[in-house]
Amino acid sequence: MSADDISQLFYVLVMFPYPSGILHMGHVRVYTISDTLARFQRMRGRKVVHPMGWDAFGLPAENAAIERGIAPEKWTRDNIRVMKEQLKSILADFDWEREVATCDADYYKWTQHLFLQLMKHGMVYRAEAEVNWDPVDQTVLANEQVDAQGRSWRSGAVVEKRRLKQWFARITAYAEDLLQDLDALQWPAHVKAMQSNWIGRSEGVELKFGLDGGDVTVFTTRADTVFGASYIAVSCDHPLICREHLPDDHADEVLRVAHEINEAAAKGGASASVDQGISAMGVFTGLYATHPLDPTRRVPIWVASYVIPGYGTGAVMGVPAHDARDRDFSAKYGIEGSEAVVGDSADSTGAEFRAEPGILLRSRANGRFGGLSSAEAISAIADAANADGKGKKVVKYRLRDWLLSRQRYWGAPVPVIHCQSCGVVPVPEKDLPVRLPENVELSGRGGSPLASDEKWVQCRCPKCSGPARRDTDTLDTFVDSSWYFLRYLDAQNTSKPFDAAKASAAMPVDVYVGGVEHAILHLLYSRFISKFLWRTGAYGSQHAFDNKSILEAVKRREHGAPNGEPFKRLLTQGMVHGLTYKDPKSGHFLRPEEVDLTGPYPVVRATGEQPTKSYEKMSKSKYNGVDPTAAVASYGADATRLHMLYLAPPQDVLEWDTQSIVGMQRWINRLGRLVDTACETPPIGSLADAACKRAQWSREASETYRQANIAIQRATEALNSSFAFNSAIAALIELSNYLATVNDRSHPTFAHALLALIRMLSPMAPSVGEELWETVAKNGYTSAFSTGSDATDTVFKTEWPTLDESALKPRSTTIVVQVNGKVRYKLEDMDVDLDKAALVEIATSHPNAKKWLYNSDSGELKNIIKMIHVPNRLLNLIVK
Ligand code: ANZ
Ligand code: ZN
Numbered sequence: 001m002s003a004d005d006i007s008q009l010f011y012v013l014v015m016f017p018y019p020s021g022i023l024h025m026g027h028v029r030v031y032t033i034s035d036t037l038a039r040f041q042r043m044r045g046r047k048v049v050h051p052m053g054w055d056a057f058g059l060p061a062e063n064a065a066i067e068r069g070i071a072p073e074k075w076t077r078d079n080i081r082v083m084k085e086q087l088k089s090i091l092a093d094f095d096w097e098r099e100v101a102t103c104d105a106d107y108y109k110w111t112q113h114l115f116l117q118l119m120k121h122g123m124v125y126r127a128e129a130e131v132n133w134d135p136v137d138q139t140v141l142a143n144e145q146v147d148a149q150g151r152s153w154r155s156g157a158v159v160e161k162r163r164l165k166q167w168f169a170r171i172t173a174y175a176e177d178l179l180q181d182l183d184a185l186q187w188p189a190h191v192k193a194m195q196s197n198w199i200g201r202s203e204g205v206e207l208k209f210g211l212d213g214g215d216v217t218v219f220t221t222r223a224d225t226v227f228g229a230s231y232i233a234v235s236c237d238h239p240l241i242c243r244e245h246l247p248d249d250h251a252d253e254v255l256r257v258a259h260e261i262n263e264a265a266a267k268g269g270a271s272a273s274v275d276q277g278i279s280a281m282g283v284f285t286g287l288y289a290t291h292p293l294d295p296t297r298r299v300p301i302w303v304a305s306y307v308i309p310g311y312g313t314g315a316v317m318g319v320p321a322h323d324a325r326d327r328d329f330s331a332k333y334g335i336e337g338s339e340a341v342v343g344d345s346a347d348s349t350g351a352e353f354r355a356e357p358g359i360l361l362r363s364r365a366n367g368r369f370g371g372l373s374s375a376e377a378i379s380a381i382a383d384a385a386n387a388d389g390k391g392k393k394v395v396k397y398r399l400r401d402w403l404l405s406r407q408r409y410w411g412a413p414v415p416v417i418h419c420q421s422c423g424v425v426p427v428p429e430k431d432l433p434v435r436l437p438e439n440v441e442l443s444g445r446g447g448s449p450l451a452s453d454e455k456w457v458q459c460r461c462p463k464c465s466g467p468a469r470r471d472t473d474t475l476d477t478f479v480d481s482s483w484y485f486l487r488y489l490d491a492q493n494t495s496k497p498f499d500a501a502k503a504s505a506a507m508p509v510d511v512y513v514g515g516v517e518h519a520i521l522h523l524l525y526s527r528f529i530s531k532f533l534w535r536t537g538a539y540g541s542q543h544a545f546d547n548k549s550i551l552e553a554v555k556r557r558e559h560g561a562p563n564g565e566p567f568k569r570l571l572t573q574g575m576v577h578g579l580t581y582k583d584p585k586s587g588h589f590l591r592p593e594e595v596d597l598t599g600p601y602p603v604v605r606a607t608g609e610q611p612t613k614s615y616e617k618m619s620k621s622k623y624n625g626v627d628p629t630a631a632v633a634s635y636g637a638d639a640t641r642l643h644m645l646y647l648a649p650p651q652d653v654l655e656w657d658t659q660s661i662v663g664m665q666r667w668i669n670r671l672g673r674l675v676d677t678a679c680e681t682p683p684i685g686s687l688a689d690a691a692c693k694r695a696q697w698s699r700e701a702s703e704t705y706r707q708a709n710i711a712i713q714r715a716t717e718a719l720n721s722s723f724a725f726n727s728a729i730a731a732l733i734e735l736s737n738y739l740a741t742v743n744d745r746s747h748p749t750f751a752h753a754l755l756a757l758i759r760m761l762s763p764m765a766p767s768v769g770e771e772l773w774e775t776v777a778k779n780g781y782t783s784a785f786s787t788g789s790d791a792t793d794t795v796f797k798t799e800w801p802t803l804d805e806s807a808l809k810p811r812s813t814t815i816v817v818q819v820n821g822k823v824r825y826k827l828e829d830m831d832v833d834l835d836k837a838a839l840v841e842i843a844t845s846h847p848n849a850k851k852w853l854y855n856s857d858s859g860e861l862k863n864i865i866k867m868i869h870v871p872n873r874l875l876n877l878i879v880k
Contacts, residue, residue, distance in 0.1 A: 015514030109433035200398025219312030228340030250286030411474030503539035534564025578624030708753035
């Protein structure tokens with residue numbers, strides 16, 4: 001049984017919006033795409049799941065509360081109501097019975113349940129972590145709220161680092177799976193690359209440098225350069241950096257510099273620490289360590305700002321001859337280096353800096369490694385160190401555990417209770433949800449707003465019934481969105497987050513449509529949670545595969561869903577850019593009313609000059625934002641949707657130009673006229689009847705049938721696999737243009753083509769499709785409709801047209817005749833696949849042949865010494 005047989009479900013998922021209250025052009029684009037896919041698959045007979053919901057928790061609601069005194073709940077609900085209407089205005093056909101809002105108690109109850117499941121399986125833990133602290137607002141900030149200068153977005157204060165107890169999810173436990181399983185996904189290559197870089201797998205070696213009473217372990221991907229190591233650099237928070245370990249005469253200075261590095265990193269905000277050796281800060285610790293492969297050598301230990309805390313072992317061996325950061329750092333602080341790896345001969349004296357692998361220099365490499373290639377040396381050195389207990393091969397990941405807790409109000413409360421005697425106690429399932437208290441004072445200051453509601457905080461310990469306190473943090477909103485696609489599949493369930501069988505039947509999502517801005521975190525968290533749930537049997541693993549889970553998991557891989565991957569295919573839509581006018585002199589952005597568009601070209605009203613025109617990301621400051629509801633109001637949803645799909649392939653940036661929607665509007669009008677006139681000459685007989693006499697069809701009828709099938713082929717391919725909606729529309733425009741030229745409109749092939757055209761248009765332009773269909777149905781026109789029932793009252797219950805491949809070949813063709821390589825005349829209306837001999841016969845007896853192929857004196861056919869024949873296209877005769 002293949003995954004496709006489990007059911008005929010087709011799951012089109014589109015990223016749910018944050019209910020900001022206004023639908024923007026990006027929303028229109030993404031929902032038009034998903035709606036088109038959903039309607040198309042439904043016409044193809046699939047049972048389609050196309051849900052919608054609201055990513056409703058988050059900071060803007062809280063800010064609205066602070067700035068305007070509206071309760072976050074009310075603000076959010078009002079916005080949802082408005083946006084739902086706006087979505088309906090663009091004719092997006094969602095399964096509203098599946099609607100979820102992450103701020104609903106009957107949704108976040110299950111988000112809390114998910115947290116407890118993670119906890120039960122040891123996948124969440126509590127640890128101290130550094131957070132961004134705004135000393136003015138007295139609050140924790142997310143990385144995104146700290147600007148490049150390390151200042152708070154709101155108060156402008158220089159952000160500090162604070163250590164607070166936080167909740168983490170152990171996503172790093174899934175690092176290898178999350179990386180490996182990318183292979184099987186039909187995702188854009190650049191998104192896979194971003195995920196893979198974020199996970200950041202690195203194979204290397206840990207080497208122990210000896211210390212009095214201990215050692216310091218470095219992580220290196222270039223163990224082959226170990227004989228060039230001339231110092232060790234550790235991060236500012238390395239365990240060695242404390243009074244206990246540091247020599248007395250160095251301790252003060254080292255601790256001072258380490259602190260300074262820490263501060264500087266904090267100021268650098270989110271993207272700190274990666275600074276290069278050249279600007280790196282450092283200090284000698286006064287300590288020396290013994291080289292793991294050469295006990296006669298001792299190297300100094302430094303603290304350096306370029307060593308990232310928490311990556312690898314937080315310690316590196318400094319190799320100035322082969323690593324650029326080490327080179328710059330050692331140059332700055334006068335540490336000498338020596339080369340260990342060279343390009344040509346193992347006996348050379350080495351040369352300048354070399355970052356590439358090579359061969360090991362004999363004079364430095366303690367004899368036994370000299371002459372080995374870098375790759376060989378890495379293995380040999382790892383083995384040798386391992387044998388002495390001084391090292392091992394390791395794999396490191398850049399991926400960090402996921403910080404789940406936020407000191408915020410508008411989120412799902414962390415469902416745990418802190419008890420003096422029992423410690424951290426999970427809230428019992430029966431007590432879920434832990435509801436958000438209402439009327440909490442939101443000042444934007446202080447730690448968790450929930451902590452201020454003393455009545456809410458105080459509770460009984462579920463274990464010992466003693467007085468206890470609730471956790472006052474809320475969950476990162478990425479937790480809410482990491483499983484919403486599963487809740488959609490069983491949105492009304494009151495006893496479980498979702499039914500396993502229902503989820504198994506619909507997962508994985510067939511196509512996920514959304515913005516590339518979520519290419520890393522949201523997708524990674526969703527993959528992690530989905531895999532966790534799959535592994536713990538919440539869906540998929542036990543149901544679809546019974547006990548043969550391992551075997552089936554392998555099989556499942558073939559279907560693009562290894563080990564609980566949630567999204568088989570990903571379509572990331574490009575941004576919508578707006579038409580932007582600038583003053584040619586000052587370069588200032590111009591407001592719409594400053595530009596006169598009434599003439600043949602735009603003019604700056606104030607100066608009479610022509611403005612510079614460009615397309616840029618829509619923003620208030622550029623006055624180039626377009627309100628989709630206005631476009632829909634003046635041009636209609638269908639034209640807006642078609643225009644959107646036609647302007648660019650979905651992955652590309654779309655240069656929105658409202659004015660040119662009229663092109664689509666005109667086409668829609670032409671289609672209307674085509675249908676109206678067609679109804680005046682209804683088809684005689686049906687296509688099915690006519691099909692047996694196909695050989696006797698007129699050339700025109702055959703060509704009509706062929707044109708219809710070409711369009712069917714192109715549109716189907718576009719909507720089913722390439723998602724090139726623009727070329728689907730192009731195919732339909734071509735077909736309609738062709739149909740306008742057909743003379744015999746009563747032949748069933750004409751009706752067939754017209755009906756196919758209307759059906760293929762419908763997923764993209766649903767109300768026009770419906771209207772045209774109604775017209776033809778009313779006129780008894782659908783009798784030629786050979787597939788499905790003609791009594792259908794809606795085009796969406798009809799079937800998508802089937803391709804007849806045999807019709808794609810033209811019946812006749814035009815062949816160009818060349819004489820000695822020059823085009824001389826054409827043979828019109830030649831039967832397709834006419835053989836060469838017959839063709840030569842026709843070519844030489846053509847009236848024009850006389851001039852080119854016959855001797856003017858003798859009147860005899862010239863000697864044809866060579867013939868080049870390109871079937872159905874060309875005949876080149878070489879004559880003497
Ligand atoms: C010596 C060496 C010599 C290195 C050489 C590179 C080139 P990736 O591939 O990103 O994993 N490194 C290790 N831990 C680090 C830390 N916490 N902060 C900054 N740098 C760190 O990089 C691994 C390499 O980055 C390691 O290999 C180490 O420098 C450095 F010619 O060791 B290498
Ligand atoms: Zn207790």
